[in-house]
Amino acid sequence: MTTIATTTMGTTTRPGDTGLDVVTGAFSYSGAAIADALLDSGRRLRTITGHPARAAQDSAIEVRPLDFDDQLGLVKSLEGATTLYNTYWVRFAHNGVDHDLAVANSRSLFHAAKRAGVQRIVHVSITHPSIDSPMPYFRGKALVERALAEADVSYAVLRPGILFGGEGVLLNNIAWLLRHLPVFAVGGRGDYRIRAIHVNDLARLCVEKGAESHDSVTDAVGPERPTFLKLVRSIADVVGSRARVIRVPPSTVPVLSRLVGLGLHDVLLTRDEFRAMADGLADTDGPATGTTTLSGWLSAHGADLGRTYANELERHFRSHGS
Ligand SMILES: NC(=O)c1ccc[n+]([C@@H]2O[C@H](COP(=O)([O-])OP(=O)(O)OC[C@H]3O[C@@H](n4cnc5c(N)ncnc54)[C@H](OP(=O)(O)O)[C@@H]3O)[C@@H](O)[C@H]2O)c1
Structure with a gap:
């Protein structure tokens, strides 16, 4: 060694x-x-x-x-x-x-x-x-x-x-959707942890x-593991969203995501990304190796979160070399 x-x-x-x-x-x-x-x-x-x-x-x-x-x-x-x-x-x-x-x-x-x-x-x-x-x-x-x-x-x-x-896409775009849409759909019970x-x-x-x-x-992994539903509600709170958070059958999430994505010229959440999250693959039960709490970060940065949409296709698929 x-x-x-x-x-x-x-x-x-x-x-x-x-x-x-x-x-x-x-x-x-x-x-x-x-x-x-x-x-x-x-x-x-x-x-x-x-x-x-x-x-x-x-x-x-x-x-x-x-x-x-x-x-x-x-x-x-x-x-x-x-x-x-x-x-x-x-x-x-x-x-x-x-x-x-x-x-x-x-x-x-x-x-x-x-x-x-x-x-x-x-x-x-x-x-x-x-x-x-x-x-x-x-x-x-x-x-x-x-x-x-x-x-x-x-x-x-x-x-x-x-x-x-930083310039993360996922939470930012949940916040953007919560700021701009009247309804936010959570797949299933939303009890899978993040x-x-x-x-x-x-x-x-x-x-x-x-x-x-x-x-x-x-x-x-960080110290907190909220359910997805709780995470969405926390983001809604910090951005002052008036969107109704509703639960929908899991099979409809990829379809809804694709429809909204078409409007935004982006890929919001793929079928596999939703499935992985719903299957608990974004969760672990081992010790935390990061110290920053998600809830604390949301309280401190909620006012700025989701003001601009972060387009994944623009970032990585359309503008190579620039
Ligand atoms: N973001 C998350 O929430 C998350 C969660 C779990 C695991 N991860 C893992 O963390 C790692 C980094 O993720 P990140 O979100 O930080 O990624 P990122 O910064 O957006 O991209 C990381 C690297 O991949 C390149 N890249 C991305 N998409 C590409 C494409 N379509 N064609 C060619 N090159 C491409 C980027 O190229 P450029 O230098 O040209 O930008 C960059 O060098 C990945 O292995 C990911 O699986 C991320």
């Missing part, structure tokens, strides 16, 4: 540490939080991203393209880095980009990291990935974890349920795991 030494700055170094790390998607959601946490801890940073033009003029982050068709380019983008922080994934299949492709791309990324001499990979996964899952998202996530374990690079997997804070973690808590965990050297798998 590799020896780790702690510097006086509180950051950790390992033999051969270059001081440089690579994070995927530093201008997207969790990647941005991880980038901030790494820069705060004194690391130099490079990102590989499909949206290089999103870099600020004075960004301290070196930017390289996330191009899975260019394996040699990927290797070069990873050369000189000690740790790769990987957030890459696709939320749903769209326009020929699907979970099978995301699995293959993830495998390419891990191979490139190995070839580039990266010492450690910190990988963001999801709660309850399963090779046997009928859902391509959860099956794909399990296949990526397996590919990581086979990549012959020391690794840490972090498995969040749902993320909140174990969310603040994106900055996830980022802190990533940096901590980056400093370790043994292989590990950890649920990245």
Whole structure:
């Protein structure tokens, strides 16, 4: 096992540490939080991203393209880095980009990291990935974890349920719907639990795991696990929504979601995302690894939540390169 030494700055170094790390998607959601946490801890940073033009003029982050068709380019983008922080994934299949492709791309990324001499990979996964899952998202996530374990690079997997804070989509868009629609439909009894973690808590965990050297798998989950119905009602309260929260048969949720999505030119919630949530896959019963409470965060940020709709298709499927 590799020896780790702690510097006086509180950051950790390992033999051969270059001081440089690579994070995927530093201008997207969790990647941005991880980038901030790494820069705060004194690391130099490079990102590989499909949206290089999103870099600020004075960004301290070196930017390289996330191009899975260019394996040699990927290797070069990873050369000189000690740790790769990987957030890459696709939320749903769209326009020929699907979970099978995301699995293959993830495998390419891990191979490139190995070839580039990266010492450690910190990988963001999801709660309850399963090779046997009928859902391509959860099956794909399990296949990526397996590919990581086979990549012959020391690794840490972090498995969040749902993320909140920062530029997150899910809670923001529930709030947007509660602000703009007269009715909000909850599938079934809404008694399935949501174990969310603040994106900055996830980022802190990533940096901590980056400093370790043994292989590990950890649920990245916050201290609270409200039912979905309670969560929706809490969001309605903090945004001052007048929408009626009603319960509908579970089978109607994907249909309603698709109809509203058509109006918004977005994919709101896929059939599998609803099914996973209703099956309890966004919940765990282990100890909390994040400290920020969802209820406290909602009280502090409710006034701003859902003022603007966050469009997933705009973020990741329509505006590549910008
Ligand atoms: N958000 C949540 O609530 C949540 C919950 C549980 C688990 N997770 C997991 O956390 C990880 C990061 O999620 P996130 O929400 O933070 O994602 P994100 O920042 O929106 O995207 C993460 C990375 O994936 C790339 N990406 C996303 N969609 C893509 C597409 N259609 N085509 C090509 N590249 C794409 C992004 O590319 P760019 O650099 O071009 O932006 C970025 O590098 C994922 O593994 C996800 O499964 C997230």
